Amino acid sequence: MISRSTLLHLRVPFSFFLLPIFIFAVSLSPQAAGWRVALAFFVLHFLLYPASNGYNSYYDKDEDSIGGLEKPPPVSRELWRVSLLLDGVALLLGALLGWVFVAGLFLYGLVSKLYSHDKVRLKKYPLLSWLLASTFQGAFTFLMTYQAVNAVPLHALSAPSVWVAALLSTAFLGGSYPMTQVYQHAEDTRRGDRTLSRLLGIRGTFVFAATAFLFTAAGFWWFFQQYYSGWYFLWFLACLTPGLVHFLLWAVRVWRSSAAADFHGAMRLNWLTSAGMNVFFVVLGVLVRMGV
Numbered sequence: 001m002i003s004r005s006t007l008l009h010l011r012v013p014f015s016f017f018l019l020p021i022f023i024f025a026v027s028l029s030p031q032a033a034g035w036r037v038a039l040a041f042f043v044l045h046f047l048l049y050p051a052s053n054g055y056n057s058y059y060d061k062d063e064d065s066i067g068g069l070e071k072p073p074p075v076s077r078e079l080w081r082v083s084l085l086l087d088g089v090a091l092l093l094g095a096l097l098g099w100v101f102v103a104g105l106f107l108y109g110l111v112s113k114l115y116s117h118d119k120v121r122l123k124k125y126p127l128l129s130w131l132l133a134s135t136f137q138g139a140f141t142f143l144m145t146y147q148a149v150n151a152v153p154l155h156a157l158s159a160p161s162v163w164v165a166a167l168l169s170t171a172f173l174g175g176s177y178p179m180t181q182v183y184q185h186a187e188d189t190r191r192g193d194r195t196l197s198r199l200l201g202i203r204g205t206f207v208f209a210a211t212a213f214l215f216t217a218a219g220f221w222w223f224f225q226q227y228y229s230g231w232y233f234l235w236f237l238a239c240l241t242p243g244l245v246h247f248l249l250w251a252v253r254v255w256r257s258s259a260a261a262d263f264h265g266a267m268r269l270n271w272l273t274s275a276g277m278n279v280f281f282v283v284l285g286v287l288v289r290m291g292v
Helices: 004-010 012-027 034-060 077-097 099-116 126-150 154-158 160-180 185-191 196-200 202-227 232-256 263-290
Strands: none
Touching (some): 012 126, 034 077, 126 154, 126 196, 160 202, 160 263, 232 263
16 A cells, blocks of 8 residues: 555645646647547646656655645655655556657656756756756646647657747746746755846745736737637636736735745645636637637
8 A cells, every 4th residue: 555645745636737738738728629638638647747746755855844744744755765666657648649649758758757856856847847847747747748639750749830839838937937936945045046036036036926827828819819719818818817916915915024925825826726727728729629
């Protein structure tokens, strides 16, 4: 039996925060097969992401709150073994979707391990870790998903509407990523990890996230105008409104006291924005298929 500590550190519910990228790729897919979508979803969200979470937790050995886990229990060697096992199963099942998907899974898993492994620990390099995390969880996952569910050759990913959507995925995650670090400054300082949020400071992290969102929103507006319908952007804003309202109210509290930059505020922001984006991309997929 797998211990409770190991199961908690796999943080399967945390995969919900990365689900928007998957749904975005599926929503724009012209020939997605149902079984391919279901298998890709399972491999990514129940194998690859939990394996990455568990591996990172094993090397981080956090004592304070981490994403999706307010009070992380002590880790054991079992967590390391289970994480590698999940990676292996992901590669085996991923083979049913083709060698390109398997290569993508392997590369994603490798980078996620280098992110926190004590011999490399990319996490301690603020700009590099931010760029890698936002790229692999954003554009790379978008393209990997799009290729797998449509079973298209690699050159199909060079279509402008595809790679622009991939870049928008990275932009969205790149803007929100430092917000997942804003409550971990004390823990990161003890470990010697200089994350982007530590580099920016607490207030600077909020300013960065707000600025990044404005540029990302402008990018989505242009994308819809260029390839689909401009009025899709209204749906985009409507679905993100709850998250934006929370962000602004939270920012006001943080400006009054930096202690307000806590785990609960960050998780609430993640849930609201992820839920909003998930709803929007589901709606987008329906609208695209209806040709509205």
